[in-house]
Amino acid sequence: METKILPGSYPMNGGDGEVSYARNSQCQKRAVDDAKKIINEAIADLIDIKNLQKSSNRFLIADLGCAAGPNTFFAVQNIIEAVDNKCKTMQKNDPEPDHQYQTIEYQVFFNDRIDNDFNTLFRSLPCSSSRPYFAVGVPGSFYGRLFPKQSIHFMHSSNTLNWLSRVPDHVGDINSPAWNGNSIFCRGDNKEVAEAYLNQYKKDMEVFLNARAEELVAEGLLALVAVGGRPSGVPLCQINMGKTYEFLGSCLFDMAAEGIISKEKVESLNLPQYYPTASEMEELINKNGRFSIEKMETFPGPGEHFHNVQTWSMIVRAGFEAIVQNHFGNEMVDEFFHRYTKKHAENLSIFYGITKLVQINIILKRKVCSK
Numbered sequence: 001m002e003t004k005i006l007p008g009s010y011p012m013n014g015g016d017g018e019v020s021y022a023r024n025s026q027c028q029k030r031a032v033d034d035a036k037k038i039i040n041e042a043i044a045d046l047i048d049i050k051n052l053q054k055s056s057n058r059f060l061i062a063d064l065g066c067a068a069g070p071n072t073f074f075a076v077q078n079i080i081e082a083v084d085n086k087c088k089t090m091q092k093n094d095p096e097p098d099h100q101y102q103t104i105e106y107q108v109f110f111n112d113r114i115d116n117d118f119n120t121l122f123r124s125l126p127c128s129s130s131r132p133y134f135a136v137g138v139p140g141s142f143y144g145r146l147f148p149k150q151s152i153h154f155m156h157s158s159n160t161l162n163w164l165s166r167v168p169d170h171v172g173d174i175n176s177p178a179w180n181g182n183s184i185f186c187r188g189d190n191k192e193v194a195e196a197y198l199n200q201y202k203k204d205m206e207v208f209l210n211a212r213a214e215e216l217v218a219e220g221l222l223a224l225v226a227v228g229g230r231p232s233g234v235p236l237c238q239i240n241m242g243k244t245y246e247f248l249g250s251c252l253f254d255m256a257a258e259g260i261i262s263k264e265k266v267e268s269l270n271l272p273q274y275y276p277t278a279s280e281m282e283e284l285i286n287k288n289g290r291f292s293i294e295k296m297e298t299f300p301g302p303g304e305h306f307h308n309v310q311t312w313s314m315i316v317r318a319g320f321e322a323i324v325q326n327h328f329g330n331e332m333v334d335e336f337f338h339r340y341t342k343k344h345a346e347n348l349s350i351f352y353g354i355t356k357l358v359q360i361n362i363i364l365k366r367k368v369c370s371k
């Protein structure tokens with residue numbers, strides 16, 4: 001099915017069919033599962049239910065970049081269970097035994113860009129009798145304001161912040177030293193290209209953090225899950241995800257050499273993706289100044305999905321089909337992903353022993369006196 005997408009927007013494949021994100025996001029699900037512990041600890045340590053209930057019994061959660069499900073439902077369910085557990089513990093240990101805690105009512109805001117498949121998302125919501133929250137859809141870019149000031153208690157975003165708001169300046173300009181015509185992604189081994197991508201990432205993160213600082217209540221929490229990332233000093237082209245982009249690019253150049261697509265068109269494709277290191281993230285958050293870093297963990301991200309050719313090519317297709325289709329048209333898409341699957345299979349041995357993406361999970365607390 002051909003999807004019309006807006007410039008600067010790159011939705012995951014919608015629906016619940018064979019090549020949908022809903023059926024091909026096991027790798028991202030793993031990252032969500034792996035962040036459970038840090039989120040549970042953050043809620044246990046940092047949320048003051050008693051204080052919160054002085055103003056209302058509502059607890060508002062937002063998931064930013066939710067796609068069409070189902071990972072967002074697991075993330076939200078986990079947050080709610082953690083808040084419920086925290087409530088029970090506070091009640092049990094309350095020095096004022098007569099203090100009445102109110103039952104919390106949860107409202108969950110599912111955000112993604114306007115061309116996300118919200119229909120599939122809402123159709124697959126857990127049924128209302130087993131769903132302990134009211135669901136709301138919030139269309140729009142998280143690189144900007146989405147909610148009223150000081151309205152949200154907990155924000156979550158997983159596997160999203162690698163997506164830049166746009167392709168960086170100059171990488172598509174043949175006359176610039178940052179021209180990236182020989183590659184479709186930021187390999188990390190060309191200084192000018194890497195700088196252009198990093199600069200865009202810095203701008204985007206500043207806008208993202210400023211918007212969240214406005215929207216969260218004082219001391220509200222922001223969980224950034226699976227942000228990135230690269231091990232320090234290792235260019236993306238030397239890690240598993242970078243190899244994937246390299247193979248996607250080389251299939252496109254092969255197709256151009258055979259006259260199936262135009263070489264200029266391939267040279268002009270630049271994926272709007274940046275993979276920060278943990279220290280780049282820390283520096284950006286500290287420089288922004290509106291959040292304190294309460295918890296942060298890094299560990300090698302999921303790698304086993306790369307070892308299964310079919311699984312991995314479907315995950316890649318579910319995430320990148322729209323961008324390829326938008327750039328080259330629909331006719332070449334099946335052939336392109338067929339070639340990519342073949343290339344991945346031929347090079348499978350590379351994915352054993354190669355450096356993995358780093359999973360960076362960060363819990364931020366909005367400072368009370370945010371700038």
Ligand SMILES: C[S@@+](CC[C@H](N)C(=O)[O-])C[C@H]1O[C@@H](n2cnc3c(N)ncnc32)[C@H](O)[C@@H]1O
Nearest residue numbers: 028065066067071112113141142158159160163
């Ligand atoms: C890889 S999916 C992750 C989906 C889900 N959070 C998960 O962990 O499975 C990335 C999602 O981020 C969304 N996204 C990217 N840029 C965005 C933006 N600027 N504003 C809102 N959503 C965005 C994409 O549309 C996509 O649905």
